[in-house]
Amino acid sequence: MKLFRHGAAGMERPGILDAAGVKRDLSAHLPVLDGAALSPASLARLAAIDLASLPVVADDVRIGAPVPRPINFICIGLNYADHAAETGAAIPKEPIVFIKAGSAYNGPFDDVMIPPGSKETDWEVELGVVIGTAASYVSEDDALDHVAGYCVINDVSEREYQTRRGGTWDKGKGCATFGPTGPYLVTRDEVPDPQALDIWCEIDGKRMQNGNTKTMIFGVKTLVSYVSQFIALMPGDIIATGTPPGVGMGVKPNPIFLRPGQTMKLGVAGLGEQMQRTIGG
Structure with a gap:
């Protein structure tokens, strides 16, 4: 998985890149991409999500540091x-x-x-x-x-x-x-x-x-x-x-x-x- 955070500085939301390279918003499944989200169990849960069902993140939205x-x-x-x-x-x-x-x-x-x-x-x-x-x-x-x-x-x-x-x-x-x-x-x-x-x-x-x-x-x-x-x-x-x-x-x-x-x-x-x-x- 390629995980990222998007939005204004200090207000970033979790995102994920799908197989076609489209940026998707993960916030409905994960409120914060923090240390707790990086456990093996959490990453396995994220990997099982149907990414096509997630909203697309616009290309002009700021990308922040990933955690x-x-x-x-x-x-x-x-x-x-x-x-x-x-x-x-x-x-x-x-x-x-x-x-x-x-x-x-x-x-x-x-x-x-x-x-x-x-x-x-x-x-x-x-x-x-x-x-x-x-x-x-x-x-x-x-x-x-x-x-x-x-x-x-x-x-x-x-x-x-x-x-x-x-x-x-x-x-x-x-x-x-x-x-x-x-x-x-x-x-x-x-x-x-x-x-x-x-x-x-x-x-x-x-x-x-x-x-x-x-x-x-x-x-x-x-x-x-x-x-x-x-x-x-x-x-x-x-x-x-x-x-x-x-x-x-x-x-x-x-x-x-x-x-x-x-x-x-x-x-x-x-x-x-x-x-x-x-x-x-």
């Missing part, structure tokens, strides 16, 4: 060896884990605001993992049983804030609008191998990132298990699994960064595409 703001919006840093190399960083021996502020959470087609005075706002396309059942201290063998599905994430980052303003990476990752997510939550049964997905990002029509999740240093089941040793993962939580090479800070000899009036377009195979316009703060 409400998660309790934990977790990111993994430097999880592609070639991305680590382009940034000059060593390949990590264990996953680098940081928290992206909940206030960064944003719809997949909403504007991204470059912070006032920022000179180094950057893009990062990532595979997102959406938790379906609570996960604490789970093994790698059991990790995927706790996954409801997958989504596209743009882990927008301000590099000066991230690397040269002291403290942790969170300063450069948590600015308002810095977490576009969606458009769909694609359930796990439609993604038989999360380590075989093409992943890409274009800036103003130019392909900047072009990778595949097979080159992750730490795969999805490893990440879910690892994070669950330190953070109690709750239904609806999201893990952004890292970005392939091609970010602006990695451009040689002179890095390039976002400015107001540009367009970011990004996607992951089978999970849909996002597009954002950058605006000044």
Whole structure:
């Protein structure tokens, strides 16, 4: 299934994509597409609905992030060896884990605001993992049983804030609008191998990132298990699994960064595409 939420920000209603790619409204069967709706029993119930009987969602209706703001919006840093190399960083021996502020959470087609005075706002396309059942201290063998599905994430980052303003990476990752997510939550049964997905990002029509999740240093089941040793993962939580090479800070000899009036377009195979316009703060 491809689940989504539609409507004005803060008033989104559940939706589902039918076999013909038509957006349908699910709200008669599901009031809120939240963590409780992502349990195996709930997803099985949704899968049994006759989608042709559901109202059509107009194409001009806003698409929001696929689940409400998660309790934990977790990111993994430097999880592609070639991305680590382009940034000059060593390949990590264990996953680098940081928290992206909940206030960064944003719809997949909403504007991204470059912070006032920022000179180094950057893009990062990532595979997102959406938790379906609570996960604490789970093994790698059991990790995927706790996954409801997958989504596209743009882990927008301000590099000066991230690397040269002291403290942790969170300063450069948590600015308002810095977490576009969606458009769909694609359930796990439609993604038989999360380590075989093409992943890409274009800036103003130019392909900047072009990778595949097979080159992750730490795969999805490893990440879910690892994070669950330190953070109690709750239904609806999201893990952004890292970005392939091609970010602006990695451009040689002179890095390039976002400015107001540009367009970011990004996607992951089978999970849909996002597009954002950058605006000044």
